[in-house]
Amino acid sequence: MKIFNSYTNKLEEFVPRHKGKVSIYVCGPTVYSYIHIGNARPVIFFDTVRRYFEHRDYEVKFASNFTDVDDKIITKAIEVEKTEKEITDKFIEAFLTDVEKVNSKTDYIKPRVTEYMDKIILYIQELINKGYAYQADGDVYFRVTKIKDYGILSNRNVDDLISGARIEVNTKKENPLDFTLWKKTDVGIKFAAPFGEGRPGWHTECVAMIENIFGEEIDIHGGGSGLLFPHHENEIAQAKALHNHSIAKYWMHNGLLNIGNAKMSKSEGKTILVKDLTVNPNAFRLFTLSTHYRSPINYTDEVLNNYVKEWDKIVRVYKALHLKLDLNDHIYGNAKIHPDLLLIYKEFLEAMDNDFNTANGITALQKLVKIANQMLRSNTELDVLLSVLKLFNDFFSVFGLKPDVIELEREDKKTYLLWEKARKDKDFSAADKYRNILQEKGVI
Ligand SMILES: [Zn+2]
Structure with a gap:
């Protein structure tokens, strides 16, 4: 089996760390709103990856997180006068409903950041102890310059990054590229830590959760291509600092799903929410999986409708x-x-x-x-x-396709045989009657 490894930019033979087993982590959603069909792409694709490994008799350990601590969640909580937990509970449930709607499995490991807070704090503390992180006025930052090949995953050059980062003025940082591990906060939910009250940075959450769930370097780390930089680059920097590995042997990134040719994003207002999808979810899966995962998909109603027809064709013959x-x-x-x-x-x-x-x-x-x-x-x-x-x-x-085919009951068989006979006898009104019964029951 071959996998295109984003870390090396090469198609590589897949050799699991442990024979017959595969460990997979995929970055999950920040839970403060409903997901759109672009967010559903990695869900469907990595669910298919999992299913394929299972088909090849691998024992799969699959985890994907919920980011339930974030500025956007805090803002939303204030806006609607609810607690952060009320918001995140609601949207975690909504996410899982959507995941099920598109026939993806939900029986995987689902860590929440709030459940791993002590582990995340320990992780940051260790980075400080080893000199890879420093405290500055209640914040904690990662010292990017200590990582030799920083930028390797996203093919970025440190000097270019520095000149780009200078625009953001943050006098607390030693270097404009340094990223936040812990943020001192005044608003919203806060957690107590040795470095002061605040909340963790997103990049540390994933590495700390991976370390605690898997306990070692994993086989595959996945996510959308939008996460290559800075999220995954920064995840790798931390793992290198503490464990001298790059978290996963293989990094996999899926391309975007755009509407027409426009990038789907909340800010541009061009979104289709998964909960509002009215087409058959099987057709939607066929649509997303019919493009190679590393290529972008341009969504149009017309293209999706072609897959509705494709799915009908498949179901018709399968039922027959x-x-x-x-x-x-x-x-x-x-x-x-x-x-x-x-x-x-x-x-x-x-x-x-x-x-x-x-x-x-x-x-x-x-x-x-x-x-x-x-x-x-x-x-x-x-x-x-x-x-x-x-x-x-x-x-x-x-x-992950699920045709709804019902097992024939005795009564249905009788009806079917009567239908066949009526057709043979050219008794069209009887034939119509039986056909209607069978259609109503979904037999044909
Ligand atoms: Zn992540």
Whole structure:
């Protein structure tokens, strides 16, 4: 399996730190508002990464955090006259509802910053003890110049960064590039620490949580490309200071999802919230996964609607397969693998093994749709049809697609057979009646 490592800028062979196991951390949301479809992209993509590792029998340890301490949360709390906790509880719940809505798993490790506050404070204290951080009037800053290759992840040059950072005037810092580990605050929620009351900086939260959850360098650290700098660069700087590693062996970054060609951001007002999505979530997943994760996606209603049609096609043939097997009381035993299916499965594995090329993986799924339609038309053996169905199920479990197919009940089978007979007898009014019943129940 190969992964494009943003840290080295190279496609590299994936070698897990521990055989058969993989540890993954993805930066999660700051919980003060609903997420938009751009935020859903990393959720869907890294959920698919997890699912694929599971499909390949890896034991996956997956964590993604909630940033529940932040200036934006404090501002929001003041604005709506609620506590920070009321705000964050509400939006954590809303986030998980949205994650479920787009068929992503929610049974992963979900650390909240507030639950790790003592660990974060200890982490900062250690950085101070080792000379990588300094206190200044209640704040604590990281000494960027102590890290030799600072800027390596985001391909930035320290001198360029310094000239850029000079615009921000902060006389407390030794160097304009130094970033905040602890911020003295007067407004909103504060925490007691040896360096004074305040709250932690975002970059320390993630590293401290990773250290405590995984206890060592992890396999994969993921997030959106917008986090490369400064967030991930600064995460790495701290881990290098304390542990002399770069947090993860592989760094993965997904591209943005834009509306039309405009960047989706709250400030520009061009957003579509996940909670307001009305299309079938399976179609939305197909849409996001049909572009390679490192490339940007330009959202338009038209493109999304194409995937609504794609999904309909997939469901139609999947239902027909199910129905055929069900009607014949087929026992779900050993399936005979047709050589064409082996080829498609191989194509799928090759695509996914090559830096999670979900776009090509979905092409394999589309080929399966074609072949399944041909087989249904040409009286193919039931055992072979069963293997087609199983392959569909494999693809669905990796891509997180969930067709709603109901198991046929006795009564439905009777109705179906009556429908078939009425059609054969050209009794169109009876045929219509039975078809309506079957459609209403979602059988066909
Ligand atoms: Zn993070």
